[in-house]
Amino acid sequence: MHARTFAPILAATFAAGLVTAGQAHAAPTDADAPALAERVVMYDASASAEFRTAVDRGAAVWNESVDSVELRPAAAGQRANIRILADNGWPRALTTSLGNGTVYIGRQAVSQGYDTVRISAHELGHILGLPDRKPGPCTSLMSGSSAGVSCTNPYPDAAERAEVEDNFGLGPAHSAAVPGKVVVD
Incomplete structure (x- = not known):
């Protein structure tokens, strides 16, 4: 709890x-x-096309998993910290600072069989300050694609949850998110 x-x-x-x-x-x-x-981080998934439900579920996974930050959908016209877009490339995140950036839900990974909710939660994890941890097991959300297409686990493990809690509990100085860094999964 x-x-x-x-x-x-x-x-x-x-x-x-x-x-x-x-x-x-x-x-x-x-x-x-x-x-x-908790710190509230607003996201705009209006351009996430067919991935809107998966994005909302990925945000809900983080809300169920951590206390120091809450992801909420931005209302029309409201400023969002995170923009979420669908495109034909590979999923990736461009962080501008802790809790801010752009997420691309790439159709290339989806066409290869990767789970859309796991992709969404993983990419949001980058915005929350987490790096990739490849290769890694399915139990690690940030193992990303290295866990294989059969992995549908969208939940962060205990270490990932603790890192996000630390990132938001202690502030941006403790963040792994590097402004302007593109994380391609």
């Missing part, structure tokens, strides 16, 4: 614990409280 679920419980528990062993303690100020709110 993730911190989003526990935040209200933690707040109540913390507030109840202000008086301990007969001693009164001052309530913490907002500056003293840890940042429990």
